[in-house]
Amino acid sequence: MxxxxxxxxxxxxxxxxxxxxxxxxxxxxxxxxxxxxVVRDKILVFRFTNVGKLPPPVLQFVDVTFGYTPDNILYKNLDFGVDLDSRIALVGPNGAGKSTLLKLMTGDLVPLDGMVRRHNHLRIAQFHQHLAEKLDLDMSALQYMMKEYPGNEEERMRAAVGKFGLSGKAQVMPMRNLSHGQRSRVIFAWLAYRQPQLLLLDEPTNHLDIETIDSLAEALNEWDGGLVLVSHDFRLINQVAEEIWVCENQAVTRWEGDIMDFKEHLRSKAGLSD
Incomplete structure (x- = not known):
């Protein structure tokens, strides 16, 4: 409900x-x-800390081939780079390997052939829904942040959580009393405190209402880092992405147009019309 x-x-x-x-x-x-x-918030303001620049390339795929088995190749001979001014949305059919591509970027997965090069000082943070499963719901958001980042003053952790629209009682109540959307904000606060230079977001809008999504988009647009986004929310993609990359047929290709052009392409391909 x-x-x-x-x-x-x-x-x-x-x-x-x-x-x-x-x-x-x-x-x-x-x-x-x-x-x-359920504790609700009155003001929704997200803020990521600007982190400056690193000389490109910060992340580079060099002739990368990957499959979960040699007989099931998802990607073949990928060559591309991601920099701190990149604002990329990955699109494509389910099962094409969009989330897999993010895991290759972080190093959670290793290519069967080729290599992924990362700048030695690059800090990457990835958002995905499974992070919510790791929250201790008996803890408050403030307690969780202080556990994850020991040695920091309470006021500093309050400010970190407050950057993502959680204040007052919402910071100190057990997280089981928070909505799923508020728990997502705790995760964003946890990620943002690491001051990443590259954000990888895998379906970040699940459980978020329109106002919260708009706050997230505004924060991303004001932030100076790089972004790679996987989302079925074309509205968010339209707000933050400057490049559309299509993942299909074992390849990643840049779409010449915006997400609305791609949406119309999908409709035409499916034989749909307004």
Whole structure:
């Protein structure tokens, strides 16, 4: 019910009314002790710390071939580079290997042939939904940050979490009382505190409402690092991506156009029309 309210509370008139009705029901349940009260935020402001530049290339694929087995090759002879001014969205059919490509960038996966070169001082941070599974929901966001970054003052950790729209009670309540979207913000705060120069985002908008997504997009656009994004949210892609790379047929090719052109291409390919 909480996710329905977040998703449809600002949609069409009919969906908004349904969301408002569910919100009233949820409020009654909270007052009656039938469900835990969820902490909500009033102001949504995300901020990533600018980190300066490294001389290019910061990440380079050199004749990279990869498959999970030699008989199942996902990519063949990839040659490309990513720099700190890159704003790339990876698109393509499910199973084409978009998330796999991110893991090759981080070094979590190793090519069968060729090499991935990374600048010695490059700091990479990757967001993916499995990070939420690692949160200790009995801890507060503040406790989690202080555990992950020991030796820091409490006020410093409060400020780090506050950069992603969590303040007051939301910082000190057990994270099980936070919405899924708020937990995602804790993860963003954890990643951002590492001051990455390259962000790899794998479906970052799951559980986020429109206002939160817009705040994320604004923060990314104001940040001076590099970005590689995997998302089914064409709206976010349109907001932040400057290049569209298509992953299919064992290759990665640059799309000559924006994401809306690519969306229309998919519709035409499927035989759809307005």
């Amino acid at each position: 909480k996710e329905y309210i977040a998703r449809f509370g600002h949609g069409s008139a009919k969906l908004a009314r349904q969301a408002q009705s569910k919100e009233k029901t949820l409020a009654k349940m909270e007052r009656g002790g039938l469900t835990e009260k």
